[in-house]
Structure formats: structure tokens, C-alpha cells
Amino acid sequence: xxxxxxxxxxxAKALGISTSTVSRALRDSYEISSExxxxxxxxxxxxxxxxNPIALSLKERRSRSIGVVVCEIANSFFxxxxxGIESIAYEKGYNxxxxxxxESYEREIMDLHYLSSRSVDGLLxxxxxxxxxxxxxxxxxxxxxxxVLFDRVSHEIKTHNVVVDNFKGAYEATEHLLNMGYKNIxxxxxxxxxxxxxxxxxxxxxxxxxxxxxxxxxxxxxxFYGGMIFSEIEEAVNKxxxxxxxxxxxxxxSDKLTTGCLKTLMRRGIKVPDDIALVGFSNSDLAExxxxxxxxxxxxxxxxxxxxxxxxxxxxxxxRPVTQFENRVLTPELIIGNSSVLQQExxxx
Amino acid sequence: xxxxxxxxxxxAKALGISTSTVSRALRDSYEISSExxxxxxxxxxxxxxxxNPIALSLKERRSRSIGVVVCEIANSFFxxxxxGIESIAYEKGYNxxxxxxxESYEREIMDLHYLSSRSVDGLLxxxxxxxxxxxxxxxxxxxxxxxVLFDRVSHEIKTHNVVVDNFKGAYEATEHLLNMGYKNIxxxxxxxxxxxxxxxxxxxxxxxxxxxxxxxxxxxxxxFYGGMIFSEIEEAVNKxxxxxxxxxxxxxxSDKLTTGCLKTLMRRGIKVPDDIALVGFSNSDLAExxxxxxxxxxxxxxxxxxxxxxxxxxxxxxxRPVTQFENRVLTPELIIGNSSVLQQExxxx
DNA sequence: CGTTATTTTTTAAACATTTACACCATTAAA
DNA sequence: TTTAATGGTGTAAATGTTTAAAAAATAACG
Numbered sequence: 088x089x090x091x092x093x094x095x096x097x098x099a100k101a102l103g104i105s106t107s108t109v110s111r112a113l114r115d116s117y118e119i120s121s122e123x124x125x126x127x128x129x130x131x132x133x134x135x136x137x138x139n140p141i142a143l144s145l146k147e148r149r150s151r152s153i154g155v156v157v158c159e160i161a162n163s164f165f166x167x168x169x170x171g172i173e174s175i176a177y178e179k180g181y182n183x184x185x186x187x188x189x190e191s192y193e194r195e196i197m198d199l200h201y202l203s204s205r206s207v208d209g210l211l212x213x214x215x216x217x218x219x220x221x222x223x224x225x226x227x228x229x230x231x232x233x234x235v236l237f238d239r240v241s242h243e244i245k246t247h248n249v250v251v252d253n254f255k256g257a258y259e260a261t262e263h264l265l266n267m268g269y270k271n272i273x274x275x276x277x278x279x280x281x282x283x284x285x286x287x288x289x290x291x292x293x294x295x296x297x298x299x300x301x302x303x304x305x306x307x308x309x310x311f312y313g314g315m316i317f318s319e320i321e322e323a324v325n326k327x328x329x330x331x332x333x334x335x336x337x338x339x340x341s342d343k344l345t346t347g348c349l350k351t352l353m354r355r356g357i358k359v360p361d362d363i364a365l366v367g368f369s370n371s372d373l374a375e376x377x378x379x380x381x382x383x384x385x386x387x388x389x390x391x392x393x394x395x396x397x398x399x400x401x402x403x404x405x406x407r408p409v410t411q412f413e414n415r416v417l418t419p420e421l422i423i424g425n426s427s428v429l430q431q432e433x434x435x436x
Numbered sequence: 437x438x439x440x441x442x443x444x445x446x447x448a449k450a451l452g453i454s455t456s457t458v459s460r461a462l463r464d465s466y467e468i469s470s471e472x473x474x475x476x477x478x479x480x481x482x483x484x485x486x487x488n489p490i491a492l493s494l495k496e497r498r499s500r501s502i503g504v505v506v507c508e509i510a511n512s513f514f515x516x517x518x519x520g521i522e523s524i525a526y527e528k529g530y531n532x533x534x535x536x537x538x539e540s541y542e543r544e545i546m547d548l549h550y551l552s553s554r555s556v557d558g559l560l561x562x563x564x565x566x567x568x569x570x571x572x573x574x575x576x577x578x579x580x581x582x583x584v585l586f587d588r589v590s591h592e593i594k595t596h597n598v599v600v601d602n603f604k605g606a607y608e609a610t611e612h613l614l615n616m617g618y619k620n621i622x623x624x625x626x627x628x629x630x631x632x633x634x635x636x637x638x639x640x641x642x643x644x645x646x647x648x649x650x651x652x653x654x655x656x657x658x659x660f661y662g663g664m665i666f667s668e669i670e671e672a673v674n675k676x677x678x679x680x681x682x683x684x685x686x687x688x689x690s691d692k693l694t695t696g697c698l699k700t701l702m703r704r705g706i707k708v709p710d711d712i713a714l715v716g717f718s719n720s721d722l723a724e725x726x727x728x729x730x731x732x733x734x735x736x737x738x739x740x741x742x743x744x745x746x747x748x749x750x751x752x753x754x755x756r757p758v759t760q761f762e763n764r765v766l767t768p769e770l771i772i773g774n775s776s777v778l779q780q781e782x783x784x785x
Numbered sequence: 786c787g788t789t790a791t792t793t794t795t796t797a798a799a800c801a802t803t804t805a806c807a808c809c810a811t812t813a814a815a
Numbered sequence: 816t817t818t819a820a821t822g823g824t825g826t827a828a829a830t831g832t833t834t835a836a837a838a839a840a841t842a843a844c845g
Contacts, residue, residue, distance in 0.1 A: 137553050140553060140554055141493045142494055160522065161512070161515040162515075170510045170536070173509065173534065173535065173536060177535065182533045182535075182551075182554055183534060184531045184532065185522065186531075187519070201531075204486050204489060205489055205531055206488070206490055346722055346725065350725055353724075353725060371722060373722050375702075376699055376702060376727060378725060378726060378727030379727070
């Protein structure tokens with residue numbers, strides 16, 4: 088049922104020469120006379136010859152493919168990152184093999200096993216929420232596998248990183264809320280394991296401090312699965328609303344948390360921003376269409392995918408072992424909607 | 437820089453036996469004595485042997501990977517489909533190589549070339565908007581490449597298809613608008629080339645006919661690039677609003693068109709549903725959070741991906757050539773929001 | 786014409802694996 | 816005792832390609 092392709096042998100046989108001559112002619116080696124070259128090229132053309140990438144992979148011990156592990160494909164942020172990855176990979180003749188960890192540590196390990204056994208030439212990974220031990224990555228790296236982390240990174244592994252300035256994103260979002268007159272700002276954040284969580288919360292705290300607002304730990308709720316389990320978010324919101332001093336604003340630190348939080352508020356009949364303001368990290372194209380149009384911190388996701396892939400290919404194609412690693416930091420963008428702007432205060436600036 | 441893996445040879449050398457014995461022992465061949473088997477297995481374990489899939493691919497002339505071509509990854513519908521594809525592929529030990537056509541015929545051809553030269557074992561494809569000639573698919577199929585089409589299909593190629601009941605989805609959406617009292621229902625649709633367009637418009641027309649509303653061709657606007665170019669949608673909306681008899685409702689036939697249309701209406705300050713109602717095909721998770729909560733036709737995207745992959749693997753793994761092809765039709769779901777329900781008429785039913 | 790230098794081509798090994806076939810002991814049957 | 820069958824293992828070829836090394840063909844030169 089498989090179509091058998093034309094091989095170098097077929098060309099050799101057709102022309103009555105050896106396969107090595109054909110091989111060299113095709114790669115335009117200086118050792119082959121130009122007549123023979125032309126002959127081979129014409130014949131290859133005529134027979135519609137295409138080199139077999141698998142045989143090549145076997146020979147060269149490289150597959151010209153890269154593995155990607157994200158927690159979920161169907162997520163605006165990650166699908167945009169993948170878009171960026173794909174664009175560079177396509178350009179450079181690599182293919183992209185994608186797998187999802189579904190935020191599970193176990194699944195992440197299996198994915199990595201799978202990808203490395205499929206002999207990808209390198210790996211792009213954004214850690215799962217459950218991952219706080221990265222020895223699986225370290226051992227892969229030790230065996231020589233080039234790895235680049237993006238978004239959810241770890242400083243326990245020495246390699247290229249691509250992240251957004253999470254501190255800045257959260258700082259600006261929080262400051263924006265403060266400028267709008269909000270004083271009791273709660274945060275709904277991801278798992279404490281994740282780099283994005285600590286960095287974003289740090290920005291949040293710093294903004295509070297700089298505006299002389301005391302940091303209140305009960306205002307910070309963590310959703311371990313980042314909203315993959317919806318009840319997590321409901322619970323976080325509920326807890327915030329049972330506090331004596333209810334918050335007047337919420338900042339959420341990821342796409343799923345942001346939309347999940349809005350959903351919960353809407354279902355509970357809580358008006359945004361009248362009852363409570365909301366600002367969140369989100370890469371949804373629909374932020375401005377939401378009710379209310381959402382103030383979001385938007386990450387240059389596509390750019391992140393592109394940068395990570397470029398760095399990875401650099402690692403893969405480097406002749407000598409790389410020891411100097413780059414930590415590329417992209418800039419997030421605060422897009423102001425109505426979810427953080429009280430109607431009557433809209434004139435405040 | 438590449439880590440050299442343990443091979444069957446290393447095991448053979450370590451135990452002083454031949455590679456063929458090792459190979460057979462590992463695949464648990466009946467020809468090998470159980471002592472030898474145990475010896476080999478233990479040794480393999482100890483050396484952390486993993487079979488080289490590339491060598492296997494070369495030998496077996498199959499790569500255990502499938503190629504996917506969609507127009508865009510960062511799109512709720514397609515990312516959900518990919519999620520489904522990935523889940524089945526993972527289960528069955530195949531990997532998924534994704535590429536995007538970006539709605540370009542030329543790019544689609546290049547993608548297919550690329551994937552087939554990478555010797556994927558089969559292809560899953562949803563046609564680009566520009567594709568009205570599928571000879572590239574036919575010639576691939578002729579060479580023995582198993583192909584399954586989904587969502588945007590063509591009846592010019594005999595193979596498995598997985599689609600949603602587009603007629604029904606559009607019919608029910610239109611009928612819903614009619615039931616809500618709307619009479620002048622416009623449609624913003626994709627390229628006329630696409631199967632989804634004709635099927636969905638057919639459902640729309642049939643619903644009108646069954647409610648004794650005359651079909652008005654000027655109410656139907658096509659966006660060739662399905663809203664990938666935003667101005668297309670603006671133009672379509674503008675044209676509808678310059679008609680003498682302005683429509684009182686719009687039905688949109690795809691994700692991008694739906695959100696794009698809502699965006700245009702919002703930017704123009706047109707109130708939905710007060711000024712005009714809107715119902716659209718969409719797989720966004722955020723439909724209920726939009727302003728207004730959108731009435732949408734939702735496709736079982738994940739299910740579609742799963743079904744298409746199952747059918748493809750069936751083709752790939754079939755011993756004998758398959759001649760009976762299945763056209764699997766899934767059922768869409770109409771989710772009613774507020775975008776199609778006039779507030780004062782909310783009681784009408 | 787014979788020798789050397791140069792150009793061109795072929796041979797063979799390698800990449801990791803599978804498998805038809807051959808081989809060699811045993812052991813059972815004749 | 817010979818023959819045949821059986822069980823276990825090794826040899827070698829095959830998958831498609833590259834490449835070092837050997838070989839052959841050609842050219843140059845005295």
C-alpha cells in the first residue's frame with residue numbers, strides 16, 4: 088500500500104553508473120565531471136527523484152525535526168507561540184512535533200521520552216504546572232539534547248530562555264489599577280512552582296509597595312492547575328468574596344485564569360468593573376469584545392515562539408558546545424479596556 | 437554535539453552474541469531460548485537501550501508520523517481539532533507534524549510536498565480557502581498516500597471525510613433567528629470554493645424557504661479569505677448597511693467571520709442585538725462572555741480531530757487497499773446567547 | 786611508448802535494524 | 816548407525832544515503 092519512491096539506485100541503474108557517483112553528482116561535488124552531473128541531474132528530474140529524508144537522518148544522525156511540549160494547544164497564548172515556532176521551523180526546513188503535557192508532570196516526562204526516542208534534534212518546552220523537579224530535563228541535556236525553555240522556565244537548567252518581562256507586566260497592570268483608584272487589589276495566580284507566578288506576583292507586590300499599599304497575603308489565591316479545573320477559580324473567587332474587607336479589584340496571571348475569573352464573576356452576577364475591577368494576562372483576540380472590554384496584559388506570543396526556535400536552531404547547528412546562554416526577555420503590552428475603569432471615573436485620566 | 441545512543445550492536449558485543457540474536461530476543465521471537473532472552477533483556481535494561489526509530493522507519497518504510505495541514509493553528513476551532521488529533525495519535529504511538537497553509541493554495545501544495553517528502557504515513561487536511569483544484573491531493577493519493585479530509589472537504593477525491601452537519605447547523609441558526617422574529621437575515625460567508633460555505637448557505641436558504649422568506653442574493657456576502665484579512669469583513673458589513681432594506685440579522689459561517697463581524701459592528705457603534713442580531717459558527721470558549729453573549733453554532737472540533745485520526749490510522753494500517761470510504765457527519769450544537777434575542781422579545785420563547 | 790600526474794569513477798563501509806537462510810548440535814525415528 | 820527433525824544461533828543482505836579509499840581512465844611529458 089506504500090508507494091515506493093525513486094532512489095539513487097534507480098538513477099544509477101538507469102545510467103549504468105554507481106550510486107556514489109549519482110550521490111556526488113546530486114550534491115554537486117567537485118569530483119564529478121560536469122557532463123556526468125548533467126546526465127544525473129536530468130535523469131533525477133525525469134524520474135522525479137526525491138531524496139529519502141529517513142535514510143539521511145540515519146546517516147547524519149539528525150532528524151531535522153524539533154519537539155515542542157506545551158501544556159495545552161487549544162489556548163490562545165500557546166497556539167500563538169506554536170504559530171511562531173512553526174514559522175521559523177518551516178523557513179529553516181525543520182518540522183515540528185507537538186505534544187501536550189496537560190499540566191501533568193508525568194505526562195511531561197512521557198512526552199519528553201517519546202520525543203527524544205523519536206530522535207528530535209532539539210526541544211522547546213514550557214513547563215507543566217506540576218513540574219518542580221527538572222531532573223528529567225537535566226539528564227536529557229546531559230546526553231547532548233539541545234533544549235530551550237520559554238514562558239514557564241526554570242533557572243535550575245543552564246540553557247537559553249525566552250520569557251516576557253513578567254515583573255513589568257504585572258507591575259504595570261497593578262499600577263494601572265492603583266492609578267484608577269483601586270486600593271484593595273487581589274491576585275489570582277497560578278501554581279507557586281511556576282516561574283511566571285513568582286515573577287508576576289513580585290511585580291504586583293512591588294507596585295503595591297511603591298504606592299504605599301500594604302501587601303495582604305489573604306488577597307493572593309493560587310489555582311494549582313491554572314484554571315484547567317474550573318472549580319479552582321470559582322473557589323478562589325468565592326474566598327475573596329467572603330473576606331471581611333472585600334477586594335475592589337482582581338489581577339489574574341494567565342489566560343485561562345483571566346477568562347475563567349470573568350466567567351465566574353458573570354455567573355455570580357457580579358458586575359465588572361462596578362462591583363470589582365479586573366485586569367489579567369491574556370492573549371485572546373477577543374478581549375476588546377468581552378463584556379466589559381477587558382484590560383489585559385498581552386504577551387508577544389508569536390515573537391516568543393520565533394525567538395525560542397531561533398535560539399534552539401542555533402544550539403542544534405552549532406559546531407562547538409555552547410556554554411554562553413541567553414535569557415531573552417520580551418516586553419508585554421498593557422491594553423486598557425473598561426474592566427478596570429469605573430464609568431464615573433473615566434475622566435480621571 | 438549529539439549523544440550517541442546505545443544500539444543493538446552494543447548489546448551484542450557486551451554479551452558476545454550476534455546482533456540478530458539480540459534483535460530477535462528483544463522482539464520476543466520464539467526462536468530464541470528463554471535464557472538468552474533474559475540475558476539480552478537485562479543487558480538492554482542495564483545499558484538503557486532504546487530502539488532507533490529512524491533505522492526502523494528505513495527498514496519498515498514507515499515513519500509512524502502523520503502530517504496535518506490546517507489553514508491556521510491559532511484559531512479556536514482548528515486548535516481544538518489538533519487537540520483531538522494529538523490525543524489519538526499519542527495513544528497509538530504516532531507523532532503529529534503540523535503545518536499551516538495560511539489559506540494559501542501555493543503554501544498548501546508546498547506543505548504537502550514537504551510532509552510527503554518527510555515520508556509521513558498519512559495526511560489529515562482541511563483545504564485552504566484558495567484551493568479549488570485538488571489534483572495535488574489526487575496525485576499523492578495515487579502514489580499510495582492515505583489521506584483523510586476534515587471540515588473543508590472535497591467530493592472530488594474518494595477518501596474518508598469527517599465533517600459537521602453544516603446544513604443542519606446553519607438551518608437551525610437561521611430558523612432560530614426567524615423564530616425570534618427576524619425577517620431580513622443576511623449571511624457573511626467564506627469563499628465559494630469551500631464545502632462548508634455551500635453547505636452552510638444551503639441550510640440558510642432552506643430555512644428561509646421553509647419560513648416563506650424569499651432568498652435575497654444581495655444579503656449574502658463572501659469573504660474570500662474568511663476574515664484573515666480584516667478589511668474583508670468590514671467591507672461586507674458596510675455593504676450590508678448601505679442596502680435600501682437593511683438586514684435585521686446576520687449569520688456568519690465561521691469562527692473568524694463571527695468574531696470579526698462582532699468587532700466591526702462594535703467599532704461602528706452598532707448595537708447587537710438591538711440594531712442587528714448576530715448568530716455565527718464559532719468554537720470560542722468565550723462566546724458567553726462576549727458583549728452580548730453570542731448565539732453560536734458550535735462544532736464538536738475535538739471529536740472531529742479524533743474521528744479523522746482514527747479513520748486515517750485505519751487506512752494506514754489496513755493490509756488491503758481500502759475502497760469503501762466513510763463520510764462521517766458529526767452534529768453541531770446551537771448555543772443560544774443574547775445576540776439573537778431582542779430584550780423586549782425575550783419572552784416570545 | 787612508458788611513466789607520472791591528474792581526473793573521474795567505483796568499491797566498500799557505515800548509519801541501526803530486521804529477517805531469510807545457513808549452520809551446528811542434539812535428539813528422535815528408522 | 817544413519818537420517819531426519821528440532822532448537823538455537825550466526826551470516827549476510829536489505830532499507831537509502833554518504834564518503835573515505837581504492838581503482839581506473841585520461842592527460843601530460845620526457
